[in-house]
Amino acid sequence: MSDASGSVVRVAIVDDHDLFRAGVRASLGPRVEVVAESGEVRDAVRAIEELEPDVVLLDVHMPGGGGAEVIRRLGESRPAVHFLALSVSDAAEDVIALIRAGARGYVTKTISGPELADAVCRVRDGDAVFSPRLAGFVLDAFAGEIPAAQVDPELDLLTPREREVLQHIARGYMYKEIAAQLGISAKTVEAHVSAVLRKLQLSSRHELTRWAVHRRLIEE
């Protein structure tokens, strides 16, 4: 495991668009080395098992199952590998599914090269990367749309502070700026975001389903 923050990050890109992979590779810059590229689930799983990259950039939709399937097939076998969803799809259910499968964050494909490299480094260091859009989805998922009496008692809800941090992310603030605004350290902001990610991955399936039905993401 190489988590010394100065070293080059080894990255695998899993996306079925050749042009897009080429574009990402070109824009990532010197801090990141692309060790594998794959456009297909089985191929990607094999490459990741063999090369153990630090970070895998995952597309949401691919022939043969998409990013969530890649994470599922790898299971717990490669704990050092971190996943970051990078997708053109900003449909809430796709993104939430990938996060719940184990991705450490989600950025849209319109992200700039330096920002993406930055996100890759943060994911390698174990941080969560929330784009404004993901923050919006999560706030929506945990929003007080469900009356308190109906809420599952074992359900993990967001603390007011976590909510505040997410709102700032959704408003387009960087972690540093959020820290300054809220009078806390950037590390604390990161800790809040990681906590939200964990809650998202562990929270009762019931709640998120209800949210999805509410948003009419699930038909009927």
Added chain:
Amino acid sequence: MSSHPAHRPRGGMRIAIGAGLLLASGLLFVRAAGPWPGDAIVWPAAVAALGALLIWRASGALPVRRRGWAAHRPPEASPVASSRESSARVRALGRPEVSRGGLGVTLVLASGFAFLWANGALRPAGETVLAGLAVLVALALIFAPSWRRLARSLAAERTERIRSQERADVGAHLHDSVLQTLALIQRSAEDPKQVAALARRQERELRGWLAGGDSREGAEQLAGALETAAVEVEATAGGTVEVVAVGDCSLDEPAGAVLGAAREAMLNAAKFAGQAPVSVYAELSDERIKVFVRDRGAGFDPAVVPPARRGVRESIVGRMHRAGGGATVRALPGGGTEVEIAIERRSRP
């Protein structure tokens, strides 16, 4: 998955059987304890009622609760899975209804016969009826396979028609939107700004369409209207405007004021922000609306507003005050400006 759509009719059948058994036990109780009009009337009537219920349900005359089934589906359903399910639904169109309806018809007919037979009404015509029944059964046995085939091919044809209709809709939409835009992009290949703007607008439009939202439908809700406003601002002022909305609310008068003010703020931000994207974050509910518009431009001191910006400020702050809400404009320490627009709404009855 126990909640797979194909399992639905079986669940409905179970409920019907349970209800039938309950009814039967109730009737048996009445038969033993209370006044009893006679076996010959009550039993056929009960069976007929059950059959009628089945027919009604199958024909959709009774509301069938479906939401409850969907609620058990895990949220991870990928589009692949959901398209598989929707095709399964298409395949199952008709089938459970026919079998349920068929069972109902059989029950009603059988109860009718039983009633007539038990009351002796069939005796005079006994032989004729028996002969007729024999012929009916024979005919049914002979023609059943071809009926089945006919029904199946009709269902297949219907499915195919639905599919090709969908394909035609998708084709028409792509033609009107994506192909047109691609043509425009080829023609304006020398102007990268124009190309980016075209691509961006098309992307948004396609996304909205994929999300199932009709643009007309989106205009009645504030979240959709904010998206639309962002697209318009991008088209007129350039740059990118990212909208993140949590919740939604209808586009009534206070929401309209917020929309107008937010549009001004976006326009302003896009003009002064330079290349960095403008972030719009909206929290929408029936009680409260909050919209934040922030840019990473040079920023300005709100106390020393440049004249060019005063009119814009008036149209944001002034408008919100008149609508009974408020707006604040503040310069951010790291550079950039954030406009916060907020209004309380009375929750409607």
